[in-house]
Amino acid sequence: MTPLSSRLRTPPLALRNVAHGGRRSLAAISGVAFSLTMVLLQLGFLEAVKITAANNFEQVDFDIVLVSPRYEQFYAAGFFPLDRLTQARDVAAVVSAAPMYATFNLWRCPAYPVGQSESNRDVEPSPGPIERWLWGAHLPRPLQRRELFVMGIDLDKNLFHEPIRGRIEAAKDRLRLEHRVLLNEQSHPDFGWQIRDQVQDWELGNQAVTLVGGFPMLRGFAADSTVICSDLNFLSLCRFPPGQVSFGFLKVRDGLVATARDELKARLPADVQPFTRAEILARETDHWVNQTSTGQLFAFGVLVAMVVATVVVYQVLSNDVREHLPEYATLKAMGYSLSRLGRVVVEQSLIYMVISYVFAVILAIVVYRATEELAGIPMRLTAQNLLITLFLAIVVGFLSGFLSLSKLRGAQPAELF
Amino acid sequence: MLPQSIIPLAWRNLTENKRRLLASVAGTAFAVTLMFMENGFRHAMLDSMVNVIERLDGQIVIISRTLYTLAVPYSFPYRRIVQARDFPEVIGTSPVYVVTRSGYWRDLRDGSLDRICVVGIPLEDEVLNIDEVKQERDALGRPDTAMADALSRSASFGEFAAGQVSELSGHTIKLAGTFKLGINSQSNGNLIMSDRNLFRVFPQLAGKTEGDSAVTVGLVRVRPGTDLIRLRSDLQAAMPADVRVLTLEEFIAKERDFWDKVAPIGTVFYIGVVMGFIVGCVICYQVLFSDISDRIGEFATLKAMGYSNLRLFRVVVMQGVYLALLGYLAGLAVSLLLFRWVHEATGLPLDLSRNDPLAILGLSIIMCVLSGAYAARKLLSVDPAQLFA
Numbered sequence: 001m002t003p004l005s006s007r008l009r010t011p012p013l014a015l016r017n018v019a020h021g022g023r024r025s026l027a028a029i030s031g032v033a034f035s036l037t038m039v040l041l042q043l044g045f046l047e048a049v050k051i052t053a054a055n056n057f058e059q060v061d062f063d064i065v066l067v068s069p070r071y072e073q074f075y076a077a078g079f080f081p082l083d084r085l086t087q088a089r090d091v092a093a094v095v096s097a098a099p100m101y102a103t104f105n106l107w108r109c110p111a112y113p114v115g116q117s118e119s120n121r122d123v124e125p126s127p128g129p130i131e132r133w134l135w136g137a138h139l140p141r142p143l144q145r146r147e148l149f150v151m152g153i154d155l156d157k158n159l160f161h162e163p164i165r166g167r168i169e170a171a172k173d174r175l176r177l178e179h180r181v182l183l184n185e186q187s188h189p190d191f192g193w194q195i196r197d198q199v200q201d202w203e204l205g206n207q208a209v210t211l212v213g214g215f216p217m218l219r220g221f222a223a224d225s226t227v228i229c230s231d232l233n234f235l236s237l238c239r240f241p242p243g244q245v246s247f248g249f250l251k252v253r254d255g256l257v258a259t260a261r262d263e264l265k266a267r268l269p270a271d272v273q274p275f276t277r278a279e280i281l282a283r284e285t286d287h288w289v290n291q292t293s294t295g296q297l298f299a300f301g302v303l304v305a306m307v308v309a310t311v312v313v314y315q316v317l318s319n320d321v322r323e324h325l326p327e328y329a330t331l332k333a334m335g336y337s338l339s340r341l342g343r344v345v346v347e348q349s350l351i352y353m354v355i356s357y358v359f360a361v362i363l364a365i366v367v368y369r370a371t372e373e374l375a376g377i378p379m380r381l382t383a384q385n386l387l388i389t390l391f392l393a394i395v396v397g398f399l400s401g402f403l404s405l406s407k408l409r410g411a412q413p414a415e416l417f
Numbered sequence: 418m419l420p421q422s423i424i425p426l427a428w429r430n431l432t433e434n435k436r437r438l439l440a441s442v443a444g445t446a447f448a449v450t451l452m453f454m455e456n457g458f459r460h461a462m463l464d465s466m467v468n469v470i471e472r473l474d475g476q477i478v479i480i481s482r483t484l485y486t487l488a489v490p491y492s493f494p495y496r497r498i499v500q501a502r503d504f505p506e507v508i509g510t511s512p513v514y515v516v517t518r519s520g521y522w523r524d525l526r527d528g529s530l531d532r533i534c535v536v537g538i539p540l541e542d543e544v545l546n547i548d549e550v551k552q553e554r555d556a557l558g559r560p561d562t563a564m565a566d567a568l569s570r571s572a573s574f575g576e577f578a579a580g581q582v583s584e585l586s587g588h589t590i591k592l593a594g595t596f597k598l599g600i601n602s603q604s605n606g607n608l609i610m611s612d613r614n615l616f617r618v619f620p621q622l623a624g625k626t627e628g629d630s631a632v633t634v635g636l637v638r639v640r641p642g643t644d645l646i647r648l649r650s651d652l653q654a655a656m657p658a659d660v661r662v663l664t665l666e667e668f669i670a671k672e673r674d675f676w677d678k679v680a681p682i683g684t685v686f687y688i689g690v691v692m693g694f695i696v697g698c699v700i701c702y703q704v705l706f707s708d709i710s711d712r713i714g715e716f717a718t719l720k721a722m723g724y725s726n727l728r729l730f731r732v733v734v735m736q737g738v739y740l741a742l743l744g745y746l747a748g749l750a751v752s753l754l755l756f757r758w759v760h761e762a763t764g765l766p767l768d769l770s771r772n773d774p775l776a777i778l779g780l781s782i783i784m785c786v787l788s789g790a791y792a793a794r795k796l797l798s799v800d801p802a803q804l805f806a
Contacts (some may be wrong), residue, residue, distance in 0.1 A: 023795075024710060031444075031703040034696045038451065041692055045685055070521055070530045104518075106483065106491075129684040145483045145491075190679070221602075221682060291572065293465070293602045294682060296763045297458045301689065304454050304755065308447040312700055315444045319707050322437070367692065375684035 014347035017324060018355075024323070028316045029356045035309035036360035036389055041367055042301040043385040048377045049295050052220025053288035054281050055378075059217060060100075061161050063257050064264065065280050066248030066272050073287045075149060075222040077102055079244035080272040087268060093252045093260035098159040100247040101152035101234045107225065108203035110192040111143040129374045137194030146190065148225035150204070152234020159249045167215040168228065174212040175230050179204075179237065185214040187225035188376060205237045218378050221294055248272075306392060313393075314400040317349045321404040328408055341408050346401035353397035357390055427735035430708065431743075438743075441704040445744025446751060448697030449781050453752035455689030457772045461765040462682060463673045465601035468766070469536060470634075470669050472546045472598070473513065477649055478668045479635035482661045486675045488603035490515045492622075492631035493660045499628070501635070501652055506643040511542040512632040514615055514622055517604060523584040524574055531573040534604035535563075535585070537615030537622075544636060549596035550609055556593035557611050567595040568764050569606030588618045600764050602682065634668075635660075694780055702788035705737055709795050717799050729796045737789025741781045748781070749774070 018025050056074045057065070066088060070078035085097045132139055153159060155175055158168050167182060174180050181204060187193045192202075193214060202209050204227065217226055229237065252260040257276050264274040275283065289295035321328075328341055361381070368379040432438050470487060479498055483491040498510045514537035521530040538544040540558050543551070550557070550564060557564060563585065565577035581592040585608065598607050616623040616630075624630040639648060645664045653662040663671065677683035709716065716729055749769070756767040 024707065027699075027703045027706045031699045034692075034699045038692050038696055041688070045689075072532055076518075076532060104489070128678055129687060132678070144485065146485060147489045188679075221680075224680075291570070291605070293462070293600070293763050293765050297462070297759075297765070300759055300762075301454070301458070304451065308451055308696070311443055311447045312696070315440045315700070316703060318440060319437075319703070323707060323711065367688070371685065371688050374688065375681040377681045377685065 013344045014351055017320075017344070017348050018351050021320075024320075025352075028320055028352060029359065031316045032309075032313050032352060032356035032393075033359035033363060035305075035312040036356055036393055037363040037367060039302070039305045039309050039389050039392065040360060040364040040381070040385065041371070042298065042305040043388065044364070044368055044371070044379045044381065046289070046295070046298040046302055047382055047385060048379055049221065049288050049298060050285050051378050051380060052218060052222075053284045055218045055220065057277070057281055057284060059161055059164055060159050060249055061165075061251070062098075062159065062249035062277060063252045064094075064250040064261055064274050064276055066097075066250065066264070066268075066274050067246075067280075069271065069273055071273070073222075073284060074102075075104070077246040079241055079246050080248075082243055082245045084268055084272045085245065085248045088248060088250055088264060088274075091260055091263050091267060093256035093263070095251045095253060096157065097251075098157035098249045099154055099231065099245045100159065100249060101150075101231055101238075101240060102246040103150055103238050103240060104147045104223070105150045105205045105227075105238045106145045106203075107148045107191060107227070108201070109141075109144045109146050109190045110195065110199045110202075112138060112141050112195060114195060114198040132189070133374050137189040137192075139189065141190060144190070145203075146188075146224060148184075148187070148191065148227055149223035150227045150229065150234060150238055152229055152231045152238075155230050164215045164217060164228070167213060171213045175233070177210075179207060179209045179233055180212045181209050181227050181229040181233065181237075182213050182215050183211055184217050184219065184226040186216055186219055188219065191225040193225075205239075207237055209237065219376060221288075221377070250274075309392065310396050313353070313396045314403065317352065317397070317400040318404045318407070320348070320352075321345055321407050325407065332408075338405075338409060342402075342405045345404055345408065346398060349397045349401035349404075350394065353393040357393045360389070360393075361386065427732045428739055430712065430732070431736050431739050441708075441740060442743045442747055444700040444704060445697065445740055445781070445785065446747035448693060448700050448784070449745050449748025449777065450751045450755065451693035451696060452690050452777050452780060453748060453769075453772065454755060455686050455693055456777065457752065457756055457767050457769070458759075459677070459683060459686035459690070460772050461759075461767045462602060462686070463676055464766045464768070464771065465599055466603070466676045467669050467672050468599050468601065469515070469534075469607070470665070470672060473634065473636055473665060474543050474546045475511070475636035475638045475665060476643075476645055477637040477639060477652065477662060477664055479637065479652070479656070479660050479662050480633070480668065482659055484633075484661075487515060487633070487672060488517055488601075490517055490633040492633050493635070494624070494628060495630040495632050496628035497656060497660050498632065498635035498637070500656060501637050503655075504648065504652065506639045506648050508638045508640055509542060510638070511539050511544045511636045512612065512630065513538055513544060513634040513636055514612060514631070515633040516615070516619055516622070519586060519619065520608065521586050522574055522606065522608070525581065525583050526575050531605065533569070533574070533585070533606040533608055535608045535610060535615065535618075537610050537612045540611045545609070547596045547598065547609075549594060553594045557609070557614075559593070561588065561590050561614060561617065562593045563590050563608045563610040563614065564594050564596055565592050566598045566600070566607035566609075568597050568599045570600060570764065573605045585618055590614075590618070599766050694784060697781070697784040698788045701737060701740060701785045702792050704740065705733060705785075705789050706792040706795070708736070709733060709792055713795075713799060716796055720796075720799055726797055729799075730790070730793045733793040733796065734786055734789045737785035738782060740789075741785035744785070745778055745781045 068078035068080040088094055088097050155172055158165055183193055185193055192199055202211055261274050261276050372379045481491040481493040495512055501507055501510050516535040520533050520535040522533040523530055540554050577595050579594045622631045649662050649664050760767045
């Protein structure tokens with residue numbers, strides 16, 4: 001360890017190299033920063049897939065879920081006999097069991113301006129994402145019927161977490177009436193939540209319904225909107241096999257989750273399978289990330305962005321060393337050892353990386369917001385992704401610094417002239 | 418003062434130092450790759466969504482007015498396509514039945530059920546342009562047979578082979594053979610059956626009478642030389658409002674449009690292309706800027722010799738164009754390898770020739786010229802005296 005006094009006497013060359021670089025440093029930093037932003041963006045896309053996969057189950061308060069053996073993912077859950085819920089209640093550890101019915105159904109998406117009749121034009125205009133974003137809910141559009149995801153619940157066994165729980169409780173009495181529904185406030189704008197005050201004639205599955213409120217729920221890659229209604233309304237609005245149910249959400253006594261799951265598995269027939277909360281979340285994420293082409297494409301995106309970032313960083317740093325070669329040669333002539341010069345180079349590349357990283361994070365926040373607005377998918381900068389990118393930045397910085405050292409080895413003081 | 422005299426200078430500037438050239442081209446090439454990849458993913462996603470529609474052997478289609486994507490198949494009664502036969506230009510019509518939600522195939526390896534997309538066609542007509550299906554027509558005609566897509570996800574269904582016997586939504590089905598179609602983000606596998614076999618598995622589609630059967634796409638074949646747009650409009654006028662009549666091209670465009678613009682996934686890849694472009698601009702700027710800085714003495718000399726600012730500017734911009742061309746070629750090569758790799762891993766159709774290679778070339782050149790022009794600002798202030806600074 002060099003004593004502090006001598007360290008202070010040595011000028012912080014690396015820092016000064018960066019500070020004196022001016023526009024040159026700025027160009028290097030922006031190159032690295034944009035590459036890192038690209039990595040963050042691709043990680044964000046993949047994260048969005050994971051978030052939307054886990055989100056549905058995260059909104060529900062349960063310890064164990066019963067699903068059909070045909071269960072694929074939340075939006076293609078299949079069904080199993082409702083009696084299994086009654087049987088599940090016989091298991092000692094089970095405190096409560098609440099059913100949920102779920103299926104896709106057609107929603108009458110109102111035209112804008114409201115009141116315009118069904119379009120008879122052969123070819124409709126097709127606005128791009130920017131136009132859609134600018135117009136928002138006021139994009140002129142014909143009446144259309146689009147699919148959304150309908151969830152029917154037993155109103156006396158409200159199985160959601162706040163804030164959805166509260167919205168259901170508040171509208172509970174009205175939801176008991178015939179054909180009353182709640183619509184997702186975060187629906188795709190085409191579904192009409194934003195212009196709800198101007199629309200009277202809502203339809204679900206070709207039957208008239210009345211909107212009695214909304215609830216906030218993320219929309220993902222599978223459904224553009226969601227509706228919640230009572231189980232009775234669900235069965236009258238949607239075609240669903242009688243006596244069957246999509247999910248059974250169970251609460252069990254503290255600490256007995258694994259035992260209860262095993263007992264359910266043993267007691268219930270093979271037409272239903274129990275999963276703990278952790279199991280179903282892992283399964284759901286695995287499905288969306290590894291088994292759909294959406295997840296796979298984004299995973300490839302992350303990989304390619306990382307390779308590109310590595311190449312760019314190396315290119316930027318080796319350029320920088322080459323440019324300062326005469327200065328390094330001078331220092332070498334003055335008696336600086338190779339390892340000391342090497343430290344300067346590596347330090348400098350790390351400074352570049354850290355500054356670029358900070359810029360990249362700021363840029364990423366902007367790009368994330370833009371993606372969220374334009375594509376309507378949840379983009380979150382998670383600590384994990386920030387750390388992955390930082391780690392990548394530092395490792396690549398180190399490597400590029402070391403690789404550039406070979407140039408220094410050949411630096412001849414005579415080159416100065 | 419002719420451009421020819423400038424070209425060698427820009428070219429030599431770029432290629433003087435081979436290692437440096439390599440680094441510069443690599444940087445640009447990766448930006449090009451990034452744009453290719455994002456755009457390629459977008460196209461792959463869109464192409465895969467229309468894989469069935471593109472194989473339809475007809476010129477005009479009739480679909481339910483409710484249908485906005487084939488992944489959510491809404492049907493209309495068979496009698497609508499019978500009405501189309503009244504038109505003299507129409508040679509023949511055939512119904513196509515698509516089941517995306519209720520078809521479950523039992524995986525022979527572990528007995529698990531997985532959702533599969535089932536397409537039902539009448540065997541009397543040429544409906545699908547898939548050679549394997551045309552050859553196995555007799556086998557498909559036997560009761561309880563189907564053909565399976567060899568490109569289906571093997572993790573869900575195992576490897577399909579002729580002669581395999583398994584279960585589709587509770588009915589025993591024997592595979593008469595395989596074909597190659599490909600999967601998409603909405604389905605992990607495809608089956609093709611005769612309409613009669615399909616009705617045995619999904620009786621709800623058959624309807625009370627033939628006229629009620631639930632058709633997803635009505636395919637219309639017309640005489641060669643017919644004005645498709647006019648016939649389409651005439652057919653539409655003759656039909657009730659519950660159906661929409663489109664030419665096959667319009668139908669393909671409509672389906673792609675939904676996934677490209679309305680569903681979030683298309684927008685996400687657009688943003689990827691834009692980001693790739695920005696990264697490319699920054700890389701090119703960095704390359705050209707450091708090159709100018711290095712040669713500032715030489716540029717000052719040229720200026721002292723009487724070169725105008727415009728001429729020096731042109732040298733740098735030409736250098737950017739060369740960089741773009743070299744980077745594009747290298748990026749193209751990398752993308753070809755990458756596309757093959759992703760195709761093998763995901764089964765999605767990644768085809769470079771359908772992936773706007775010229776548009777990407779245009780973007781690459783714009784990228785390098787823009788950043789070259791921006792970097793060349795430094796030349797305006799260059800002073801011959803700097804040579805001796």
